[in-house]
Amino acid sequence: GxxxxxxxxxxxxxxxxxxxxxxxxISGHTALYWYRQSLGQGLEFLIYFQGNSAPDKSGLPSDRFxxxxxxxxxxxxxxxxxxxxxxxxxxxxxxxxAAGGRESKNIQYFGAGTRLxxx
Amino acid sequence: xxxxxxxxxxxxxxxxEAVTLDCTYDTSDPSYGLFWYKQPSSGEMIFLIxxxxxxQQNATxxxxxxxxxxxxKSANLVISASQxxxxxMYFCAMRVHSGxxxxxxxxxxxxLVSP
Numbered sequence: 001g002x003x004x005x006x007x008x009x010x011x012x013x014x015x016x017x018x019x020x021x022x023x024x025x026i027s028g029h030t031a032l033y034w035y036r037q038s039l040g041q042g043l044e045f046l047i048y049f050q051g052n053s054a055p056d057k058s059g060l061p062s063d064r065f066x067x068x069x070x071x072x073x074x075x076x077x078x079x080x081x082x083x084x085x086x087x088x089x090x091x092x093x094x095x096x097x098a099a100g101g102r103e104s105k106n107i108q109y110f111g112a113g114t115r116l117x118x119x
Numbered sequence: 120x121x122x123x124x125x126x127x128x129x130x131x132x133x134x135x136e137a138v139t140l141d142c143t144y145d146t147s148d149p150s151y152g153l154f155w156y157k158q159p160s161s162g163e164m165i166f167l168i169x170x171x172x173x174x175q176q177n178a179t180x181x182x183x184x185x186x187x188x189x190x191x192k193s194a195n196l197v198i199s200a201s202q203x204x205x206x207x208m209y210f211c212a213m214r215v216h217s218g219x220x221x222x223x224x225x226x227x228x229x230x231l232v233s234p
Contacts, residue, residue, distance in 0.1 A: 033221055033222075040226075041226060042123075042210060042224035042225050042226045042227055043164075043210070043212075043224040044224075045222070045223075048221050059221075089162060091164065093164070106152070106214070107154070107169065108166070108222060109166065110156075110163055110164035110165075111163065112161060112162045112163040113162045113163070115162075
């Protein structure tokens with residue numbers, strides 16, 4: 001597709017279950033980002049992938065959170081043993097490049113997000 | 120560390136009027152970029168406008184302009200001739216150019232445009 005695609009759009013799960021959230025970036029974008037948006041808050045950075053480099057995991061809130069990016073394209077964010085405080089909208093973004101070059105290449109384009117509700 | 124402050128939780132404007140959404144930032148990095156995004160109720164973050172710290176002129180994109188005052192560390196978004204479809208959350212964000220840093224966002228301003 002033309003934009004960043006995320007699935008599912010909504011996910012309801014029980015406390016303690018594992019969930020997987022999927023992101024399909026814009027074709028040709030080498031950088032991919034995951035953010036979390038809690039109710040009434042701005043976006044909180046979680047993890048970032050750039051090409052084949054090791055991901056920047058500095059924003060992950062706990063070791064229950066992990067993400068992978070297969071083949072430099074699709075990414076999956078996994079939350080293990082979900083807690084109620086994990087309830088939020090998880091947004092994925094992609095950009096042509098992460099740093100260097102003209103700034104216009106580094107604009108991040110976002111998907112519509114996955115709304116996660118942990119009961 | 121970078122910080123973005125948006126002091127207006129909500130703003131109201133009448134259709135066809137102009138509105139200014141405030142944003143101040145804090146960074147010690149001399150090279151950075153400032154972004155504004157719109158988030159309608161559908162949830163998607165839509166890129167609106169970008170200003171580089173070394174840009175000589177204020178950025179403009181159609182009805183959007185960025186009032187960049189570097190000395191005051193402010194990057195206010197001005198929307199001219201507001202439309203009903205402008206009702207949304209607006210986020211100011213910053214990215215420093217050193218290393219592979221990501222966007223730091225403010226908490227947003229909810230804009231409501233009335234007929």
